[in-house]
Amino acid sequence: MDRAFFEQLSAAARAAIRQETAAGLVGENKAASGYDPVTAADRSAERALRSLIERTFADHGIWGEEYGLARGDSPIRWSLDPVDGTRALICGLPSWAVLVGLLDKGRHIAGMIDLPAIEETLIAVDGETRRNGAPVRTSGCTTLADARFSTTDPFLFPWEELEAVNRVRRAVRLTRYGLDAMAYARVATGDIDLVIESGLHPHDYDALVAVVRGAGGAIGDWTGGTTFEGGHVVAAASRELYEEAVALLA
Missing domain, CATH: 3.40.190.80 (D-Maltodextrin-Binding Protein; domain 2)
Incomplete structure (x- = not known):
């Protein structure tokens, strides 16, 4: 798996979300109790992510928040949260993200935290995480x-x-x-x-x-x-x- 494909996923999800937010977002409560919102942006972004993955890796499994599991018997599975932080999105806050994980037989081998509101994408491939192409490291804090x-x-x-x-x-x-x-x-x-x-x-x-x-x-x-x-x-x-x-x- 290369970073370029994750960048394509980022672009596809961002375009879908941008189109829906331009039309105006309404939070629909999907919780039986409390408030757990979902919007057209969540669903549109997941459809865009799924479409790109299925065109490129037709045999891979996909498990998404909005549309469930496809090809669950595949050892390689994509895990999708098209809008993590929907509450933040509908409140106009920048902390929401597009999350994409890739697992091989349950082992986390790659991932992306995409933060469209601040034009920032973190992609982890081959054991290295980069932000907008530049390697990043934790602070190393120990206490x-x-x-x-x-x-x-x-x-x-x-x-x-x-x-x-x-x-x-x-x-x-x-x-x-x-x-x-x-x-x-x-x-x-x-x-x-x-x-x-x-x-x-x-x-x-x-x-x-x-x-x-x-x-x-x-x-x-x-x-x-x-x-x-x-x-x-x-x-x-x-x-x-x-x-x-x-x-x-x-």
Whole structure:
């Protein structure tokens, strides 16, 4: 897999989203309770991504947030979140992203965090992450006392999990909220050191794994493993920082 194909995916999704946003977006609630919005931009972007992948790799599987699973028996699977951060998109905020992950027999081998609102694309291929073509690295931060920490929204955690996250929050240097997938991009570029979240689906994190690791970071679940059971994700600038965070979460 080469970077050029991910750049084509970025261009296709951006064009689809741009067309829908120009027409005006309406958030449709797809949650049985609470508010989980989806828009025409989400659906149009996923159709554009699927179309390009299917024309180029007809035998690959695809699992997307909006249109489900195709060719699920294929060992190679694309994981698509056409708009991660739909709430941010409909509020005119720049933190939303197009996420594309590529897995081979469950192993994360490539990924893209595309941030169209700020004209930034991070692509991880062959173990190296680049932003708009230039290699990036994490900060290398190794201790919570020096860490810049982010999570999308503390109110998304169940109470017992929030208590664990607050142990980490009290140990770090500073905390920022509301960045969605942009926070993981900032781990890769060395601007944020630690992200902790839960309740994520595979399409939320599949793209992030290769991007964070390709920049020298560590990403796994709250127990120190890599199954991401329950959607529990910790992304850190270094293995040492990851392990210190996991110890507090436990």
